[in-house]
Amino acid sequence: MPYHEFKCSECIPERKKHAVVKGEGEDLTSCLPLGYLNTIPGTISERGCAFCGAKHVIGTPMKDVIHLCHGPVGCTYDTWQTKRYISDNDNYQFKYTFATDMKEKDIVFGAEKLLKQNIIDAFKAFPEIKRMSVYQTCASALIGDDIDAIAKEVMGEMPDVDIFVCNSPGFAGPSQSGGHHLINIAWVNQKVGTFEPKITSDYVINYVGEYNIQGDQEVMVDYFRRMGIQVLSTFTGNGSYDDLRGMHRADLNVLECARSAEYICNELRVRYGTPRMDIDGFGFKPLSESLLKVGMFFGLEKEAQTIIDEEIARWKPEFDWYARRLKGVKVCLWPGGSKLWHWAHVIHDEMNVDVVSLYTKFGHQGDMEKGIARCAEGALAIDDPNELEGIEAMKELKPDIILTGVRPGEVAKKMRVQYLNAHAYHNGPYKGFEGWVRFARDIYNAVYSPIHQLSGLDISKDEIDTDNRFMTRQMISDVKIDTEAAEASDEREYTGDYDCVTKLRGKKYPKLEKEALSID
Amino acid sequence: MSCELNKKERAGVINPIFTCQPAGAQYASIGIEDCIGIVHGGQGCVMFVRLLFAQHFKDNFLLASSSLHEDAAVLGGVHRVEKAVDVLLMRYPEVKVVPIISTCSTEIIGDDIDGVVRKLNSGLLKEKYADREVHLIPIHTPSFKGSMIEGYDVAVKDFVKAFAKKEEPNGKINLITGWVNPGDVTALKHLLSEMDVDATVLFEIESFDSPLMPDGEAVSHGSTTIEDMKSTANAIGTIALNRYEGGQAANYLEKEFEIPAVIGPTPIGIRNTDAFLANIKIMTGKPIPKSLVRERGIAIDTMTDLIHMFFADKKVAIYGNPDLVIGLAEFCLDLEMKPVLLLLGDDNKKYSKDPRIIELQEKVEFEMEIVQNADLWELENRIKTKDLDLDLIIGHSKGRFTSIDNDIPMLRVGFPVYDRAGYYRHPIVGYAGAIWLVEEMANVLFTDMEYKKNKEWILNVW
Numbered sequence: 008m009p010y011h012e013f014k015c016s017e018c019i020p021e022r023k024k025h026a027v028v029k030g031e032g033e034d035l036t037s038c039l040p041l042g043y044l045n046t047i048p049g050t051i052s053e054r055g056c057a058f059c060g061a062k063h064v065i066g067t068p069m070k071d072v073i074h075l076c077h078g079p080v081g082c083t084y085d086t087w088q089t090k091r092y093i094s095d096n097d098n099y100q101f102k103y104t105f106a107t108d109m110k111e112k113d114i115v116f117g118a119e120k121l122l123k124q125n126i127i128d129a130f131k132a133f134p135e136i137k138r139m140s141v142y143q144t145c146a147s148a149l150i151g152d153d154i155d156a157i158a159k160e161v162m163g164e165m166p167d168v169d170i171f172v173c174n175s176p177g178f179a180g181p182s183q184s185g186g187h188h189l190i191n192i193a194w195v196n197q198k199v200g201t202f203e204p205k206i207t208s209d210y211v212i213n214y215v216g217e218y219n220i221q222g223d224q225e226v227m228v229d230y231f232r233r234m235g236i237q238v239l240s241t242f243t244g245n246g247s248y249d250d251l252r253g254m255h256r257a258d259l260n261v262l263e264c265a266r267s268a269e270y271i272c273n274e275l276r277v278r279y280g281t282p283r284m285d286i287d288g289f290g291f292k293p294l295s296e297s298l299l300k301v302g303m304f305f306g307l308e309k310e311a312q313t314i315i316d317e318e319i320a321r322w323k324p325e326f327d328w329y330a331r332r333l334k335g336v337k338v339c340l341w342p343g344g345s346k347l348w349h350w351a352h353v354i355h356d357e358m359n360v361d362v363v364s365l366y367t368k369f370g371h372q373g374d375m376e377k378g379i380a381r382c383a384e385g386a387l388a389i390d391d392p393n394e395l396e397g398i399e400a401m402k403e404l405k406p407d408i409i410l411t412g413v414r415p416g417e418v419a420k421k422m423r424v425q426y427l428n429a430h431a432y433h434n435g436p437y438k439g440f441e442g443w444v445r446f447a448r449d450i451y452n453a454v455y456s457p458i459h460q461l462s463g464l465d466i467s468k469d470e471i472d473t474d475n476r477f478m479t480r481q482m483i484s485d486v487k488i489d490t491e492a493a494e495a496s497d498e499r500e501y502t503g504d505y506d507c508v509t510k511l512r513g514k515k516y517p518k519l520e521k522e523a524l525s526i527d
Numbered sequence: 528m529s530c531e532l533n534k535k536e537r538a539g540v541i542n543p544i545f546t547c548q549p550a551g552a553q554y555a556s557i558g559i560e561d562c563i564g565i566v567h568g569g570q571g572c573v574m575f576v577r578l579l580f581a582q583h584f585k586d587n588f589l590l591a592s593s594s595l596h597e598d599a600a601v602l603g604g605v606h607r608v609e610k611a612v613d614v615l616l617m618r619y620p621e622v623k624v625v626p627i628i629s630t631c632s633t634e635i636i637g638d639d640i641d642g643v644v645r646k647l648n649s650g651l652l653k654e655k656y657a658d659r660e661v662h663l664i665p666i667h668t669p670s671f672k673g674s675m676i677e678g679y680d681v682a683v684k685d686f687v688k689a690f691a692k693k694e695e696p697n698g699k700i701n702l703i704t705g706w707v708n709p710g711d712v713t714a715l716k717h718l719l720s721e722m723d724v725d726a727t728v729l730f731e732i733e734s735f736d737s738p739l740m741p742d743g744e745a746v747s748h749g750s751t752t753i754e755d756m757k758s759t760a761n762a763i764g765t766i767a768l769n770r771y772e773g774g775q776a777a778n779y780l781e782k783e784f785e786i787p788a789v790i791g792p793t794p795i796g797i798r799n800t801d802a803f804l805a806n807i808k809i810m811t812g813k814p815i816p817k818s819l820v821r822e823r824g825i826a827i828d829t830m831t832d833l834i835h836m837f838f839a840d841k842k843v844a845i846y847g848n849p850d851l852v853i854g855l856a857e858f859c860l861d862l863e864m865k866p867v868l869l870l871l872g873d874d875n876k877k878y879s880k881d882p883r884i885i886e887l888q889e890k891v892e893f894e895m896e897i898v899q900n901a902d903l904w905e906l907e908n909r910i911k912t913k914d915l916d917l918d919l920i921i922g923h924s925k926g927r928f929t930s931i932d933n934d935i936p937m938l939r940v941g942f943p944v945y946d947r948a949g950y951y952r953h954p955i956v957g958y959a960g961a962i963w964l965v966e967e968m969a970n971v972l973f974t975d976m977e978y979k980k981n982k983e984w985i986l987n988v989w
Contacts, residue, residue, distance in 0.1 A: 055570055079670035
């Protein structure tokens with residue numbers, strides 16, 4: 008076993024089996040770290056809690072819903088305005104957040120009455136919203152409030168509203184992943200099958216494990232609709248509550264983030280016989296294959312191929328401009344869970360960057376299996392990394408850029424390592440063909456930043472360059488490329504809009520309309 | 528026409544103004560050198576607070592978790608604290624101060640953090656870390672009581688209580704700043720230096736605004752030392768700028784060590800800064816120098832250009848930390864503005880007896896409302912139902928959509944501010960803070976006039 012022992016973690020032997028280096032010729036049989044075990048206290052791990060996994064990651068992207076936390080105010084406040092799951096209804100779900108604001112007397116005497124009053128008052132404040140998710144927290148779980156009973160009581164008294172209850176307190180599992188599981192199962196148990204959706208196509212899918220970060224979902228749904236496919240629901244980004252109650256009517260579950268949402272796909276397969284198809288929305292090749300796969304399921308290969316051809320013709324020359332210049336850039340791929348394997352190979356194969364390390368905050372061993380199987384040899388794989396290990400890895404590996412979250416990104420910044428937001432993106436969306444160009448563009452902009460070059464200069468002792476009055480990104484990046492070949496190619500820099508998502512809203516899809524007519 | 532003090536009538540909270548107690552204790556703890564707090568609770572209670580600090584300061588701050596999982600939540604989790612302390616001390620050899628910060632979950636299950644500290648002191652620390660100075664400080668911050676404000680207040684008191692030790696008088700004053708930004712500490716230290724007064728600043732957080740250095744070694748962390756906290760018992764006196772954020776510590780020092788305490792006023796605006804200097808003068812016997820007369824003059828000069836033309840009668844809503852809100856409201860009144868709505872984000876019973884609020888109730892001539900236990904829906908709903916006509920909102924970034932969606936200009940002040948660049952660097956206290964506030968208010972109003980084409984031509988000459 009090629010375990011990698013961090014110097015900073017020698018004193019905690021439990022950590023030893025959580026990091027490996029994928030050596031030459033090694034595969035999963037010889038090279039797999041432990042995963043998804045309880046966190047070692049005091050390590051300064053980057054993990055969150057099961058409440059946030061349920062509410063913040065999966066629950067709140069649902070767009071036409073009052074999201075109410077039953078607990079003290081902090082759980083609500085802390086998970087509010089910290090992500091970029093946009094929606095086409097003016098972002099209602101991240102503008103408004105609700106808490107029962109439990110106080111000491113509620114802890115002592117119970118807070119069920121308080122919860123009921125909260126539900127009623129919240130619906131009163133937003134009379135146009137008729138759907139609600141109530142999230143348990145550590146506090147309400149420990150005092151044993153029966154949230155389900157209160158929700159039923161209110162639904163009995165207010166027949167026009169519907170309430171979903173998610174019992175996933177912060178302590179329910181080693182990380183946020185525990186909450187992903189709990190909310191998946193809660194939704195399928197409570198809500199799927201309680202609403203009959205309108206079927207307007209012979210080709211109907213649920214798009215699952217997709218959270219519409221900076222518009223990812225809208226880009227992908229645009230492809231599906233162009234193929235003539237009805238996207239019945241999205242679990243959960245930009246998703247609508249009632250659409251998700253009708254998930255049982257789809258022909259196929261198209262699964263993107265298997266880490267957070269495979270549970271519901273598996274349940275839907277068992278209960279309704281709906282097949283699960285895993286796809287990758289990132290990267291020209293994986294995305295093309297994914298669209299073809301979905302096309303093949305429905306006999307829509309031609310439709311899929313038309314889109315792929317159109318999109319590649321439009322965006323490949325722009326992507327190639329960046330890929331040529333990203334060759335050999337060293338990347339630490341340090342996301343939360345699924346991007347570990349979504350990106351591990353494709354950023355190497357297509358963008359030409361070298362993945363020197365990958366880690367997962369909340370992924371399971373299965374995620375590491377996929378990631379390690381896909382990444383190149385020599386990569387350092389870390390499960391449940393902590394602050395000191397991240398720093399030690401950066402010092403050792405000297406990456407040009409890390410793909411991670413906002414706060415670890417600040418750690419990297421101080422060490423003169425560029426950072427790109429892997430969770431919420433810098434200037435996304437990153438899914439889709441155009442998105443893939445945007446991703447490459449953002450990496451390029453970070454790595455070849457003239458200011459980044461200046462940051463390493465110690466003016467007290469280094470020689471100061473007094474000849475150059477400025478540098479451009481290209482002056483820095485093009486030193487190492489074959490300029491003649493570059494000029495001879497049809498490659499060009501990104502020409503898309505700053506906002507490439509809003510214009511997709513309200514778009515007409517002739518194939519879908521024809522389908523709808525034939526079904527009526 | 529009068530000022531009313533009301534309570535939010537609706538149950539629950541829609542868009543909270545504050546987060547909960549442990550966040551306040553965490554904010555206090557990052558102000559101390561060689562200190563890493565351990566939050567005893569679920570991992571989210573730390574992860575999100577660290578994210579919040581990173582959003583506001585665009586930097587990383589160290590805090591640890593006891594990582595309470597299901598078994599510990601059911602069977603008790605003090606052993607997680609023991610392990611966390613050991614792991615932290617082993618891996619961070621410089622750490623000397625470790626507050627153990629409780630949360631709702633661990634308070635409900637009754638984990639005895641005082642007991643575990645006693646156990647660790649007589650066990651682990653003696654056996655394994657005998658050669659090392661380590662202070663474990665239990666801080667009780669049940670999330671269901673008070674808010675982040677109380678958490679901060681409690682933590683400052685607990686730190687002072689843990690360290691303050693009577694020795695020879697040190698000739699300094701204690702300056703307890705409250706929940707401020709690095710820019711504020713710079714401005715306050717500047718005033719003290721002009722007054723030729725030496726102070727122990729709780730907390731020294733100027734270094735939160737830290738550089739990116741060529742060697743890649745810089746980190747953001749506060750620099751108040753154990754010595755600083757020890758010597759608070761030997762000061763000439765304590766000035767706590769904020770009643771609700773550090774007031775308890777000032778009172779403790781007065782009661783326990785007879786260090787005279789002056790609490791407030793929060794030195795926002797000219798008048799409150801004058802009072803702050805007067806308090807220092809009384810406490811230290813040092814005169815207010817001419818240099819500050821000049822600095823004050825520059826601030827007043829700036830204001831005179833703006834106030835009666837652009838600020839007079841402008842209706843303002845203010846939300847955020849209570850001392851901040853009150854200080855800003857008082858300043859707005861001096862600026863001829865009408866702070867018509869003040870929102871205080873928790874249910875602190877002391878608000879109704881706060882002399883500053885009583886003074887507003889007694890003296891304000893126009894219709895003004897102060898809402899306790901408020902949330903941001905109290906603001907937005909009044910705007911939407913046309914009960915409230917506003918020219919300006921002053922508050923932190925969590926209310927940004929109230930401003931954006933209702934086309935009301937907003938000046939970002941307070942914590943957190945993450946949708947404007949570099950605001951933590953600018954002071955709002957002292958004369959420098961007064962200048963910044965007035966100029967930013969003007970620029971926010973000017974931008975809004977241009978955006979809405981509302982007499983934007985007036986700015987051609989003024």
